[in-house]
Amino acid sequence: MPRTITRLNLVNALHNETGLAATDCADLVESVLNRMSDSLANGEQVKISSFATFSVRHKKERVGRNPKTGKEAMISARNVVDFKASQVLKKSVGQAED
Numbered sequence: 001m002p003r004t005i006t007r008l009n010l011v012n013a014l015h016n017e018t019g020l021a022a023t024d025c026a027d028l029v030e031s032v033l034n035r036m037s038d039s040l041a042n043g044e045q046v047k048i049s050s051f052a053t054f055s056v057r058h059k060k061e062r063v064g065r066n067p068k069t070g071k072e073a074m075i076s077a078r079n080v081v082d083f084k085a086s087q088v089l090k091k092s093v094g095q096a097e098d
Helices: 007-018 022-041 087-092
Strands: 046-048 052-059 062-065 072-075 078-085
Touching: 007 022, 022 046, 022 052
Parallel strands: none
Antiparallel strands: 046 052, 052 078, 062 072
């Protein structure tokens, strides 16, 4: 079963690799994630070189179908976060490059 990486895992890895205090590492991880979230909420694109690009995309209202009952329902318009992996990341996880 794949392991899930949590904020705590990131903090511990940063602490082990840098020797910074764990509280400083926690603040750093939190700061980076907050900055990314705020930028996306403001409609900005977040690009992390050799990793990925995050952007916000608008999805229009549409008709969906409940797969269990077959009943149609309206799915409201909304903004979603779009993730596009870099070629470096794709190569490192073994995906085909496009």
